[in-house]
Amino acid sequence: MSADVEILQRKKILVVEDVTIVAMDIKSSLESLGYHVTETVPTGQEALRSLDQTKPELVLMDIMLEGALDGIETANIIKQEFDIPVLYLTAYADEEMLNRAKITEPFGYILKPFHERELMAAIEMALYKHNMENKLKKLAHYDCLTGLPNRALFFDRFAQSLKAARRSNHTMAVLVIDLDDFKSVNDNMGHDGGDMLLREAAKRLSECIRESDTAARLGGDEFAILLINLSAPDDTDVVAAKIIHSLGSPYLINRKCCKTGASIGISLFPADGDTEETLLKKADIAMYRAKEHGKNQYRFFHRSSG
Known part of the structure; x- marks a missing residue:
């Protein structure tokens, strides 16, 4: 199997983390687990640009990003404009921040620092949940015989x-x-x-x-x-x-x-x-x-x- 074909078969993840050394560590962990990291970006604005270009299957994002858009604001835009699950990364979050985050309906939270097996379990659960939600939406909104909208x-x-x-x-x-x-x-x-x-x-x-x-x-x-x-x-x-x-x-x-x-x-x-x-x-x-x-x-x- 060629390297290009192998990459196409691996699940694609966008990493949004504003601390470079942490971003590189996350990228290394994901790649060792068999995922394909489409890109690592430090801001919400760059994340939105990357989503259009790289079409990842999941976004792994720090909840407390620096810049014009924090992780929660970015996730809210992703929820409205893209059909892509978001997993939050956080080292610390107070109650107010968690309440804000709930509105974006994330597919989970990962506490930093994390073990690779915890990271993989959270990612696989998020992807499974997203897939099941899409199947339920299809059953609710599409004709089961023809596949057309009902x-x-x-x-x-x-x-x-x-x-x-x-x-x-x-x-x-x-x-x-x-x-x-x-x-x-x-x-x-x-x-x-x-x-x-x-x-x-x-x-x-x-x-x-x-x-x-x-x-x-x-x-x-x-x-x-x-x-x-x-x-x-x-x-x-x-x-x-x-x-x-x-x-x-x-x-x-x-x-x-x-x-x-x-x-x-x-x-x-x-x-x-x-x-x-x-x-x-x-x-x-x-x-x-x-x-x-x-x-x-x-x-x-x-x-x-x-």
């Missing part, structure tokens, strides 16, 4: 996107998508076949949008998409046409070819409303109009209902 996460992002659109005066689109004749797929292919088609449809939907947009499964064979920061309403036509083509292409399910289509209803902010309830309702109405006019097509609320 209804709860969709509405959370909907509210956030709407606030941003109001502030920036950008156009935003809501698409409600219903697979055409999905019941016949279930009848002919069985529920397992139907599930396979839903997973593939979700994958195709995700490939039709930007990373900044959201595709979600609302339930059954119904999906929804949020398109944000549109430069013009006509941009939505391009995405909707792409989805119609993608979802209408044949599926290979259990070695059998099957075909379905999609009916899409679209509402626009601010033209069709300025609340989640109104925009979703109007997109739903437009979707049913698409079904009434022959399915496998998209309809805008303001174009289809006058």
Whole structure:
């Protein structure tokens, strides 16, 4: 195994310590335990810069840093802007400081001086806890069949996107998508076949949008998409046409070819409303109009209902 490959497989840790000799000692201990130290930095500002560049899996940080940002203030920014666990290092901390530190929800404390086995145990526990928390978040916010955001996460992002659109005066689109004749797929292919088609449809939907947009499964064979920061309403036509083509292409399910289509209803902010309830309702109405006019097509609320 090459040295470069070995480093890639080791867990990456950023050390934030303002006493150079202590930082070097910590780095040496971590490397002897098999971790990869991405960098050692002395200030909170440098830690934030390093996080963007080196992408560590854990931050080991002195709670009492010198400079404009102490360890607690730095950890608070990390909590808000990065999904990275923080372990505090401390030789001494009074009650007031510990109460401040609790707000940042750290993944543990290590008292200096420490034994290497204590350091390793604290790091492994922090990484395990962080991994479990992420798995629980995924279960709570993502659809277990398709891996797409579920209804709860969709509405959370909907509210956030709407606030941003109001502030920036950008156009935003809501698409409600219903697979055409999905019941016949279930009848002919069985529920397992139907599930396979839903997973593939979700994958195709995700490939039709930007990373900044959201595709979600609302339930059954119904999906929804949020398109944000549109430069013009006509941009939505391009995405909707792409989805119609993608979802209408044949599926290979259990070695059998099957075909379905999609009916899409679209509402626009601010033209069709300025609340989640109104925009979703109007997109739903437009979707049913698409079904009434022959399915496998998209309809805008303001174009289809006058």
